[in-house]
Every structure is written in C-alpha cells, then in structure tokens.
Amino acid sequence: MLWAWGEAESGALGMGPPTSAPPQRRRCENLPVAVKVDAVQAAIVQVSAGDAHCLACDELGGTYCWGRTREGQCGQLSITPVEQPRLMSELLHEWVVRVACGADASFALTAGGSLYQWGAVHVPSTALAHADLAGYGRSFDSVSDATRLMLRRSVSDFLSGRDGNEQPGDDQGGEPDEAAPETLGTRRELRPVPQRVPLPPGERASHVAAGFGFTVVALSGGGAVTFGTNDRFQLGLMDRMPRDVPTRVPALGQRRLVGVACGQQHAVVLDEGGAAWSWGLGSFGQLGHGRKMDERKPRRVDALWHMGRVEQVACGHLHSAFVLRPRPEVGAVHGVSEAFDAAAARLLGCGHAEYGQLGTGDAGNEGDAARDYALPRWIELPRESDEPSMVSCGAQHTCVLTVRGECLTFGWGSTGALGHGTFGYQLTAQPVAALRARRLVSVCAGTRHTLVIERGTEGGAALSRDLGNLLMLASAGGAGGGADFAIRAGRGPSARGFVAHRSVVACRCPRLLAMLALGSERFSRPPPAATPPAPEWQWPGQTATTGDASSEKASAALPELRLPSVRAPIFALLLSWIYTGRFQCTERLFLEQLAAAATLLRLPALTRECRALCAGEEGGGAQDGAQEGALGVPARATPTSSLGADLGALVESGSLPQSFASLRLEATDGCAYACPALLCCRCDFFRTMLHGSFREATAREQHTAVDLTPYGISLAELSLLLRFIYCGQVTCASSQSGGDLANLAPADALALIPHASALLMDDLKRLCEAVLVAVVDEENAAALLDVAERCFAVRLKATCADVLHAASRGFATTAGDSRST
Known part of the structure; x- marks a missing residue:
C-alpha cells in the first residue's frame, strides 16, 4: 500500500480524480492519504518522486506513473495530470527493476541493464551562436573581429572551466575552442515515449539518479556516465559543456558504485568500499568537503571516509544526507565528536539548513554561519534507539525510515510535505503520527511531497483492493455485490445496517461463522423480550431501522444478525479489516473499542494490532518491551495481515459450504463450486459473464453454471485459478520465502498462462510470464x-x-x- 502527502495540485499524490461537483482538489494534504492503486497488479517494491510526478515499479517488473505530464514524464503530453497510478504499456516488454525521477524526466532501469528515458530531455543547443551573445543588441557575427575573438575566448574559458576559480590540484582545460559558442546552452525536448539511452558498448547500467536536467548512471562494470546540463560541473567532466550522449566520468575510473543520488545541481555516489564521492554545485556546502565551492570532478568526502562506512545517500536541492555505520575507533573528526555504537548506523547531513532540513534545531536561527554546513554533521533522531535504514531528501525537507519501520520527517513543510498535520517547518526529526506503528518498508521524498510504501497484506495489494471494492459495491446494492446477509450494529437511533458475504466472513471471522451456523434456521425469529438485558448477539427478524441509506436499502431483503454491543462506527472499522486486512484509525478511543469488539468476536490478530497501535501511541514508539501501553502489551509494529492466508486455507480445506459457493464451474474433467461475488470482484471475465450483457443462462439446477470447457481448463488447473482468485497467489509459499515468483513451477505457469489470457486475468498472466522469462x-x-x-x-x-x-x-x-x- 502507498501513502502520500504534500502538494496535490499536480496529481502527484495519486488520489484519483476529485469526486466533488464541480471537481475541486485541495491544494495540499498535510496528513497521509492512500494512493489509489486500482491499476496496480502486484506489490510495489520501489517508488521515486520528481518535481510533480511519481514512478513506481512492482515485483513483476511493471512500471507505474502518475502526476504532472505536461513534459511527457508520465508517458503522454497533456495539460491534464494523471490522477492515479497507471501501468505503462510501453515498457511491458521489459522487466523494470528500478525507477528514477528527475525534475521533469523519468527513467527506468531493466534487469538486463538497459536504461529508458522519457519526459523533458536537455540536449546541447546551437541557437546561441546567432543570438545576442555580446549583450550589445547585435548578433555575434556583426561585432568586430577583436570583439568576436574576445567573446570566443571568454566563452571557451567558461565552458572549459577556466574562469579563475580553479583550486590547487584541479586539471586545466585545453586550448580555447573557436567553436565554443556553437555548443553554449541547452534546449529542452519533450519525449513522451520511453527511449533507450545509448550506453558505452558492452556496458550495463546498475543504478541511475537524475537532478534538474542532468543524469548520473552507474555501470555494472565499474565507473559511471553522465549526460545533460552542465553549468555547475554537475556532470563531473571538468568543464561546463552539456552532453546529450552518456560520457564516462574519468575521475571515477572503474570503481564499482553501489549508490547514486542527485540534487538540483550536484551529485553524490557511493563505491563498494563505503566511500562517498561528490561533485557539482557546492555553494551551500552540500558536497561535504569543508568548503562552499563547486567541484569540477568527483572528489572523495574525506570527513565521511574517516568516520565510517556510508551505506546510503540522498540529495535535496541544496543539501545532502547520509546513512553511515561508524568505525569503532572513531573519535573526534573535523571538530565533530560523538559516542558511537559500533553496531548502529547514524544519520549525517551537510549543506543548506535554514529550514531545518538537517535537523539542526534552533541553530538555524544563529546567523548565516549556522545555516550552511560544509562538513557532515550528526543529525539527532527522537530516541537514542532509533537507527536509520533509509533516507530521502526533497527540495527542502528530509524523510528518514528507521529499522523499526517508523517514518521521521523534518524541514520545510509549507506544502504539507512533512505529514504532521501542519504547514510549518520542523527543526528536528519527528515521527509521522498518522503512520505510527505501521509496517513501512520504504520512503521517498519528492520536491514538495512525500511517499511511503507500507508492507502489503498476504495475497498482495490487488486482493485487498478488490475485496474492499466488493464491500463498497455490496453496500451500495450494485450488480455483482452479492451480499447474502446483513448485520445491524449498535443500539437505538445510532444503529446501522451493514451487508456482508458469508464466504468472506466464514474465512475471516470464525465467531460470526459459528453464529451463522447456529442461527441459520432462526433468521426469522422475532427479537426476544426487552425485559432482560440484551445478549451480546441475537437473531431477530427483519425490521426497518434508520442508518446509512445505501446500506439500509441493500440490507432490506437480507436475513439480519444483530450486534447491539458493538457501536456502528467500530463495526465499520472491523468489517473493513475483515475484507481488506487493514483499517484507517488513529483515535485512541476508537482503537480501544475496536480491540474490545475484536476480542468479543474472537479475532486475536485484530486485537493484537489495535493493542500495538495503542501501545505505540502511548509509549511514543519506545523500544520493544521497554514500555507498555494502556492495553498491557509492549510497543511494537503491527502484525502482518493474514487476509490471503485465511482465504487460501479455506480453499485448501474445501470446507466452503455449497450454499456459500453457489456458482458451478464446469471443467473438462469435472466441476467445482465457487462464490460468485468473489469471482466477480476479482475477475473481469466472470463479472461480464454473470452481470454483463453476455451473461450465461441460468441452469435448471439450483446453482448458476459457467461452462469453461471451451477454454480447455482441467479441474486441476481450475483449482489453481480459484486459489489465485481467492487468496492472491497460486502457491502456498509466504512472501518471506519469495511467494509465487520464486515458488511457482514453470510447468504450472506454462499451463496457466493461456487460461489467464483467456479469462482476462492480467495479473496472473504477468506472474506466469515472469516465471517463464526466467527459464x-x-x-x-x-x-x-x-x-x-x-x-x-x-x-x-x-x-x-x-x-x-x-x-x-x-x-x-x-x-x-x-x-x-
């Protein structure tokens, strides 16, 4: 699951089109909102953010884009932004393993080492050769020979880096080039279709990062190439000449690079020895060399080299941040001293710090000297036990992910990019309270917005999304909702009716399944007398009560179960957890009531999750076992949802009653029964067959039938298809062991791929395709x-x-x- 916050005007938060009439969107969101992932077919493993657009790639090698696309960075030229993630069909022939965003450009790195680029491309321009180069209102060719020679030498010196600011040890450029004015400046070309970047012969890309108009690519064979604009030496080639073809950086030689990051006009790379190398714009000290000057070529950051091993780097517009694992013997280095724990990583930063993006606290108000740090400084995190595992920088804010999965932000927050519910700036690192104790696995900061990836439920994001849509469709009484019983929660005027599916509830809530089994013959029994206290549940007849209009209408003709001891808002959260494996709630009072309801209905996983959230709120995310919340359990991350496992276990056991699975599927060598509501919400083929204009005629027997024999589907293959539909995966392997991608046999993939194509199951087809590509x-x-x-x-x-x-x-x-x- 993806969460986003910050500037929302360009659609970079991926919330989908505005639902108001007329359509209006809030300019900024200062609290995390869920990214609309209707088009996502597999778990997102990496995300990148640019100025106003985002890219993501999933575990099957698919690429998604959303946000601003005026420059073609989302695969099309349009003034209308892409409001939610869309799968890029232009890259379906490649397995994308990494994506990167420049300011207005996009990049995708494939498993084979190929690099694709689209969006705004900056190439050298010859237009300035005939422009008002002298600034006298005359063209270059109209000036005298002496003036022309002076201008040529001046421009040549500028482009070659001979501008009087050379430092001792800097190599000098060659002789002035008479054609220098021909290559001064760049022009921007808009290329909405992904194009392969020509790398040096025999080389493959291993990492990529982009800034404002320039790109740095690490090569698998060692070294790096750069291309794009070069006005502040950001290409590391000792001159200011722009390049439109990737050019090898001589100063890096054949060093193997394991990390690349780009700021607005500077770059930092990491080699396999743990050293950081930086170059480009250095006016604010963002290069970490102890001076506020540009660097013409990559130079090792000695201050970090003496402190320890750099494990990760991130660059903002004018600052840089590093995750460093200190050396045990480190003491005072360059005036910086700290008591180090040899086993724990630490966070450091350098560069511009005026808005708190380096976590300087009040030091940012102590004059210009304290607003820019030319040497890396230690960034304090809220607790001594916090250890950073990942860092990402926006234009003027920084986002950190700790090893506990907690997200910390600090810096400029005028667009809500910090996610704290305010629009001010934060001088020290603070956790994003709305995501406290969630299972976060990655963070990414864009220019004015932030994204995080939450670990998905077992079975993947698609299963959770589809079941959530099924619940909403059933509540609205739409075709294909298929709800078969109602639940009324609460007492008196505040009571509200909900609809549900027996097959889903049977898997996820055994207590309600027992109620259904015990009361299946007593749905029409009138409610008991009101004299004794109401029991925790009872089976009344259908009665007309107040509540949500759509839910009441949908549940009017359904048998009803009454739960007066559970308030309607609490049961809404509980039902959301049953169907999707997650719920959105940060209010402590609601969490305590939800835990009580989960205990009543025998849902231990939900009880533990609520207790963990409450404990994390009270203890402030303290160390495991260090503090206990009000519900008496140690603060810890929420447990992994078992949504897919629950549905999968039911399919394996074959315990789904035929009254729940009312649809007969006829295979070539037998038949199987399935729940029509689940089939319709998970597969477009069955939705069209059962509720579209081409729906099958109802069989004479009790159950509706769909004939799959024309597609040559055997009973064994049908069982695998149903397992994928029910629990989001074909095999029983957990995500920790690699899931279907590592455990699905190629023979099964070969048997399933034609059926997945015929039944319009694109997510299963992509999975089978990925398995076959590997063999x-x-x-x-x-x-x-x-x-x-x-x-x-x-x-x-x-x-x-x-x-x-x-x-x-x-x-x-x-x-x-x-x-x-």
Missing part, C-alpha cells in the same frame, strides 16, 4: 515464442526473440569460422 533458453525459446504469440505476452515474446537472435548470430559466426577453416 527461457535456446532449447525452449521457439516453443515459448509460440505461446507468447498466442497469449499476447509481450515480455516473454521479446525475451524469446532476443535468445533466438543471439543463438542465430552465434550459429552464423560458427558457420563462418568453419568455412574459413
């Missing part, structure tokens, strides 16, 4: 190419074509050698 070789490439053609599997087709092409070239080379011999 393509010269022997099976031709057969798998035929499968890819029939199933429209573009990535598998491209992989097979590449293997066959390489094999044919090798055969031709061998044949040529034989003839020559």
Whole structure:
C-alpha cells in the first residue's frame, strides 16, 4: 500500500480524480492519504518522486506513473495530470527493476541493464551562436573581429572551466575552442515515449539518479556516465559543456558504485568500499568537503571516509544526507565528536539548513554561519534507539525510515510535505503520527511531497483492493455485490445496517461463522423480550431501522444478525479489516473499542494490532518491551495481515459450504463450486459473464453454471485459478520465502498462462510470464515464442526473440569460422 502527502495540485499524490461537483482538489494534504492503486497488479517494491510526478515499479517488473505530464514524464503530453497510478504499456516488454525521477524526466532501469528515458530531455543547443551573445543588441557575427575573438575566448574559458576559480590540484582545460559558442546552452525536448539511452558498448547500467536536467548512471562494470546540463560541473567532466550522449566520468575510473543520488545541481555516489564521492554545485556546502565551492570532478568526502562506512545517500536541492555505520575507533573528526555504537548506523547531513532540513534545531536561527554546513554533521533522531535504514531528501525537507519501520520527517513543510498535520517547518526529526506503528518498508521524498510504501497484506495489494471494492459495491446494492446477509450494529437511533458475504466472513471471522451456523434456521425469529438485558448477539427478524441509506436499502431483503454491543462506527472499522486486512484509525478511543469488539468476536490478530497501535501511541514508539501501553502489551509494529492466508486455507480445506459457493464451474474433467461475488470482484471475465450483457443462462439446477470447457481448463488447473482468485497467489509459499515468483513451477505457469489470457486475468498472466522469462533458453525459446504469440505476452515474446537472435548470430559466426577453416 502507498501513502502520500504534500502538494496535490499536480496529481502527484495519486488520489484519483476529485469526486466533488464541480471537481475541486485541495491544494495540499498535510496528513497521509492512500494512493489509489486500482491499476496496480502486484506489490510495489520501489517508488521515486520528481518535481510533480511519481514512478513506481512492482515485483513483476511493471512500471507505474502518475502526476504532472505536461513534459511527457508520465508517458503522454497533456495539460491534464494523471490522477492515479497507471501501468505503462510501453515498457511491458521489459522487466523494470528500478525507477528514477528527475525534475521533469523519468527513467527506468531493466534487469538486463538497459536504461529508458522519457519526459523533458536537455540536449546541447546551437541557437546561441546567432543570438545576442555580446549583450550589445547585435548578433555575434556583426561585432568586430577583436570583439568576436574576445567573446570566443571568454566563452571557451567558461565552458572549459577556466574562469579563475580553479583550486590547487584541479586539471586545466585545453586550448580555447573557436567553436565554443556553437555548443553554449541547452534546449529542452519533450519525449513522451520511453527511449533507450545509448550506453558505452558492452556496458550495463546498475543504478541511475537524475537532478534538474542532468543524469548520473552507474555501470555494472565499474565507473559511471553522465549526460545533460552542465553549468555547475554537475556532470563531473571538468568543464561546463552539456552532453546529450552518456560520457564516462574519468575521475571515477572503474570503481564499482553501489549508490547514486542527485540534487538540483550536484551529485553524490557511493563505491563498494563505503566511500562517498561528490561533485557539482557546492555553494551551500552540500558536497561535504569543508568548503562552499563547486567541484569540477568527483572528489572523495574525506570527513565521511574517516568516520565510517556510508551505506546510503540522498540529495535535496541544496543539501545532502547520509546513512553511515561508524568505525569503532572513531573519535573526534573535523571538530565533530560523538559516542558511537559500533553496531548502529547514524544519520549525517551537510549543506543548506535554514529550514531545518538537517535537523539542526534552533541553530538555524544563529546567523548565516549556522545555516550552511560544509562538513557532515550528526543529525539527532527522537530516541537514542532509533537507527536509520533509509533516507530521502526533497527540495527542502528530509524523510528518514528507521529499522523499526517508523517514518521521521523534518524541514520545510509549507506544502504539507512533512505529514504532521501542519504547514510549518520542523527543526528536528519527528515521527509521522498518522503512520505510527505501521509496517513501512520504504520512503521517498519528492520536491514538495512525500511517499511511503507500507508492507502489503498476504495475497498482495490487488486482493485487498478488490475485496474492499466488493464491500463498497455490496453496500451500495450494485450488480455483482452479492451480499447474502446483513448485520445491524449498535443500539437505538445510532444503529446501522451493514451487508456482508458469508464466504468472506466464514474465512475471516470464525465467531460470526459459528453464529451463522447456529442461527441459520432462526433468521426469522422475532427479537426476544426487552425485559432482560440484551445478549451480546441475537437473531431477530427483519425490521426497518434508520442508518446509512445505501446500506439500509441493500440490507432490506437480507436475513439480519444483530450486534447491539458493538457501536456502528467500530463495526465499520472491523468489517473493513475483515475484507481488506487493514483499517484507517488513529483515535485512541476508537482503537480501544475496536480491540474490545475484536476480542468479543474472537479475532486475536485484530486485537493484537489495535493493542500495538495503542501501545505505540502511548509509549511514543519506545523500544520493544521497554514500555507498555494502556492495553498491557509492549510497543511494537503491527502484525502482518493474514487476509490471503485465511482465504487460501479455506480453499485448501474445501470446507466452503455449497450454499456459500453457489456458482458451478464446469471443467473438462469435472466441476467445482465457487462464490460468485468473489469471482466477480476479482475477475473481469466472470463479472461480464454473470452481470454483463453476455451473461450465461441460468441452469435448471439450483446453482448458476459457467461452462469453461471451451477454454480447455482441467479441474486441476481450475483449482489453481480459484486459489489465485481467492487468496492472491497460486502457491502456498509466504512472501518471506519469495511467494509465487520464486515458488511457482514453470510447468504450472506454462499451463496457466493461456487460461489467464483467456479469462482476462492480467495479473496472473504477468506472474506466469515472469516465471517463464526466467527459464527461457535456446532449447525452449521457439516453443515459448509460440505461446507468447498466442497469449499476447509481450515480455516473454521479446525475451524469446532476443535468445533466438543471439543463438542465430552465434550459429552464423560458427558457420563462418568453419568455412574459413
């Protein structure tokens, strides 16, 4: 699940189109909001944010984009932003493992080391050769020869870095180039279609980062290449000449780089030895070299090298942040001293600190000398036990993820980019209270907004999303909702009716399943007399009560279960957890009541989650076991949701009653029964067959039937398909062991991919395609190419074509050698 906050006008928060009439969107969101992930087909593993757009990639190699797209950074040229993540079909033929955003450009790095770029591209321009270069109101060619020579030398010196600001040890440029004015400046081209970046022959990209108009690419064979604008030496090539072709950085040599970060006009890279190298704009000390000057080429940050090993780096517009694991023997270095724990990482920063983006506290108001730090300084976190695992920088704010999965932000917050519910700036690191104790796994700061990734439920984000949509559809009484019983929560005028599905509730809430089993023959029994105290649950007849209009209408003709001891708002949270594995609540009072309701209904996982949230709120996220919350448990992260496991266990046990699974699916060698509501919410094919204009005729038997024999689906294959529909994965493997991607057998993937294509199950097709791509070789490439053609599997087709092409070239080379011999 993705959470976002900050500037929202450009659609960078991915909340979807405004629902108000006329459409209006809040300019900023200062509290985390959920990103609308309707198009996401697998778990998001990485996200990147630019000036006003975002990119993400999932575990199956898909790329998603949303936000501003005026420059084509979201794959199209339009003044209308992309309001929510969309899957980029232009990159489906590639397995994308990493994405990166520049200010208005986008990049995707593939598993094969290829790099794609789209959006605004800055290339060298020759237009200034005929412009008012002299500033006298005349063109360059109209001035005298002496003036022209002076201007050429001046421009040449500027471009080559010979501007009088050289430092001892800096290499000097060559002789002045008479054609220098021809290459001065850049022009911006808009390229909405992803294009492959030409890397040096035989090289593959391993990391990529981008700033304002320039890009740094680390190569798998060692070293790096850069291209783009170069007015402040941000390409590290000792001159100011812009480049439109990736050019190797000589000062880095063949060092193997493990991290790359770019600010507005500076860059920092990490080598495998734990050293940081920085270059480019240094006017605010953001390079960490102890001086506020530009660096023409990469230079090792000695202050960090002597402190310890740098594990991660991030760059804001004018500041840099580092996650460093100190050396045990480190003492005082460059005037900085600290009591170090050799086993714990620490956070450091350098550069501009006026708005608290370096966590300086009140020191930022002590004059200009305290607003810029030319040497890395230690950034204090709220608790001594906090250890940073990841850091990301926006324009003027910083976001940190701790090893406990807590998100800390500080710096400028005028757009709400800190997520604290205010629009002021924060001088010291503070946790985002709305996400306290959630299972966060990654953070990313854009220019004026922030995103975080929360660990998904078992079965993936798609399962949680689809079941949540099913609950909303059933409450609204829409076609395909398929609710088969109602629950009335609360007492008196505040009571409210809810609708639910027996198949889902049976998996997720055994207590309610027992109630259903005991009371299945007593739904029409009138309510008991009001003289004794009301029991915790009872089975009354259908009665007309007040509540939400859509829910009341949907539940009017359904058997009803009454829960007077659970308030309606609390049961709404509980029902959300049953269907999606999560709920959104930060109020302590509601959490305590939800824990009590979960205990009543025998939901130990939900009880533990509520207690963990309450304990985290009271203890401020203290160390595990150090403090206890009001509910008597240690503060700790919330447990992993078992949504997929619960539904999967029910499918495996075959204990779903046929009265719940009322749809008969006919295979080539038998039949199986399934819940029509679950099929419709998870698969467009069944939704169209049962509720569209092409729906199947109702069979004469009690159950509606769908004939799948024309698609050649066997009973064993149908069982795998149903398992994926019910629990979001084909195998029983957990996400910790790699899930389907690591455990699905290629033979099963080969059997399932044509059925997934025929039944419009794109997420399953992409999974099978990913499994098959990993086993393509010269022997099976031709057969798998035929499968890819029939199933429209573009990535598998491209992989097979590449293997066959390489094999044919090798055969031709061998044949040529034989003839020559």
